Amino acid sequence: MTDAEKSLLLSRHFEPWDRMDEADQKDLLAHALLTSYPKGTNLHSGESNCVGLFLIIKGSLRTYMLSENGKEITLYRLSEGDMCVLSASCVLSTITFDVHVDTEEDTQLLLIRATYFEALSERNERVECWAYKLAAERFSDVMWAMQQVLFMSMDKRLAIFLWDEMTRTGNELLTITHEQAARYVGSAREVVTRMLKYFASEGIVELSRGGIKILDKSKLRSLTQ
Amino acid sequence: MTDAEKSLLLSRHFEPWDRMDEADQKDLLAHALLTSYPKGTNLHSGESNCVGLFLIIKGSLRTYMLSENGKEITLYRLSEGDMCVLSASCVLSTITFDVHVDTEEDTQLLLIRATYFEALSERNERVECWAYKLAAERFSDVMWAMQQVLFMSMDKRLAIFLWDEMTRTGNELLTITHEQAARYVGSAREVVTRMLKYFASEGIVELSRGGIKILDKSKLRSLTQ
Numbered sequence: 001m002t003d004a005e006k007s008l009l010l011s012r013h014f015e016p017w018d019r020m021d022e023a024d025q026k027d028l029l030a031h032a033l034l035t036s037y038p039k040g041t042n043l044h045s046g047e048s049n050c051v052g053l054f055l056i057i058k059g060s061l062r063t064y065m066l067s068e069n070g071k072e073i074t075l076y077r078l079s080e081g082d083m084c085v086l087s088a089s090c091v092l093s094t095i096t097f098d099v100h101v102d103t104e105e106d107t108q109l110l111l112i113r114a115t116y117f118e119a120l121s122e123r124n125e126r127v128e129c130w131a132y133k134l135a136a137e138r139f140s141d142v143m144w145a146m147q148q149v150l151f152m153s154m155d156k157r158l159a160i161f162l163w164d165e166m167t168r169t170g171n172e173l174l175t176i177t178h179e180q181a182a183r184y185v186g187s188a189r190e191v192v193t194r195m196l197k198y199f200a201s202e203g204i205v206e207l208s209r210g211g212i213k214i215l216d217k218s219k220l221r222s223l224t225q
Numbered sequence: 226m227t228d229a230e231k232s233l234l235l236s237r238h239f240e241p242w243d244r245m246d247e248a249d250q251k252d253l254l255a256h257a258l259l260t261s262y263p264k265g266t267n268l269h270s271g272e273s274n275c276v277g278l279f280l281i282i283k284g285s286l287r288t289y290m291l292s293e294n295g296k297e298i299t300l301y302r303l304s305e306g307d308m309c310v311l312s313a314s315c316v317l318s319t320i321t322f323d324v325h326v327d328t329e330e331d332t333q334l335l336l337i338r339a340t341y342f343e344a345l346s347e348r349n350e351r352v353e354c355w356a357y358k359l360a361a362e363r364f365s366d367v368m369w370a371m372q373q374v375l376f377m378s379m380d381k382r383l384a385i386f387l388w389d390e391m392t393r394t395g396n397e398l399l400t401i402t403h404e405q406a407a408r409y410v411g412s413a414r415e416v417v418t419r420m421l422k423y424f425a426s427e428g429i430v431e432l433s434r435g436g437i438k439i440l441d442k443s444k445l446r447s448l449t450q
Contacts, residue, residue, distance in 0.1 A: 065368070067376035094362035097369065129354035132361050137319035139364040143290070144322065146371055150411070151292035186375070 046098035050090030052113040059107025076141035159223035175211040271323035275315030277338040284332025301366035374411040384448035400436040
């Protein structure tokens with residue numbers, strides 16, 4: 001990837017870029033590393049060191065909470081053009097919790113290491129401010145997810161998840177396991193399997209070894225509302 | 226309250242204060258209104274207009290989420306010297322969710338109205354940055370609360386709540402209803418009542434019409450761990 005291509009990406013997705021002087025921009029370009037990770041890689045977790053900022057070029061990331069006994073709650077997902085800031089949370093003094101970030105597919109990203117980002121945001125208040133502003137946006141995502149998990153009935157949550165997956169992939173056959181679906185909606189596999197069987201009995205979906213096929217879109221749609 | 230007293234409060238609890246010029250400080254003083262609310266007043270909610278920043282002088286505030294069917298989840302509580310920023314969320318473009326804020330006791334606060342705060346943070350980047358930084362701190366509080374609600378067993382949650390209440394009030398007799406306790410731990414009253422009866426049978430608490438009395442602190446303590 002050329003510096004010109006990196007510049008273009010940063011000017012599009014890193015708000016402070018346009019107000020940085022040329023020397024700072026050049027320095028940042030030299031420190032923005034093109035990296036690739038296969039699907040299912042854990043990029044950031046509570047215990048590991050704080051990696052840095054990710055700008056997603058291709059692929060997607062899932063951010064989740066993990067309980068002591070392994071239960072996961074998906075908080076939000078990021079895709080092309082999104083910046084992941086919680087993977088650099090060590091730089092942000094008021095962020096005192098830890099989340100986990102995994103690749104959901106083969107993912108290519110621009111990495112700005114935490115140590116470099118820390119120095120940059122110390123000498124450039126705008127960069128620091130941008131990071132907190134972005135963290136507040138993620139806060140909004142998390143609150144939305146919490147509303148779902150805490151208040152919404154299971155059938156509605158699952159229907160919304162299936163609908164979103166179908167829309168996102170453009171495919172009526174969803175190649176996901178019940179285990180994965182359970183993780184996304186923040187529930188147990190058994191609960192999801194039971195609910196999917198109910199959906200199947202209603203003619204909404206068809207279950208097979210390969211995944212979940214949406215049969216009746218309008219019925220599914222009405223469940224999401 | 227004199228301007229000198231207000232200045233002192235702001236310089237202690239409003240970080241950008243010391244780096245504002247004298248004219249801006251004077252203007253802000255004129256717009257920081259001393260207000261009082263009785264216990265149980267709803268100061269901010271999803272539907273109502275966005276009030277502004279609160280600096281708590283005396284008393285305490287509870288911030289919570291509310292579902293369509295009235296279920297509440299307490300997110301965090303603020304007390305003397307704390308600033309409430311989510312009550313001015315309309316000023317912060319990346320905050321797109323709404324919470325509810327109630328007084329928990331008779332509360333006195335300094336109010337900076339949203340319209341004034343908006344103008345101030347538009348002309349002073351530091352103020353805007355401070356607000357987002359504070360929002361990220363609240364994000365951390367919320368994540369902690371979510372960990373509790375989503376992952377922690379009910380007995381542990383309730384024990385932690387009772388322990389915290391005892392420590393906070395300095396009193397072994399907690400004058401709270403089961404309804405209130407349920408609201409704080411994000412559960413149903415029936416569930417809390419059942420768990421309290423179990424605690425009573427274990428000699429940890431004594432239940433009466435007036436409230437909940439802690440009898441065995443070391444047993445309660447061990448439940449919180």
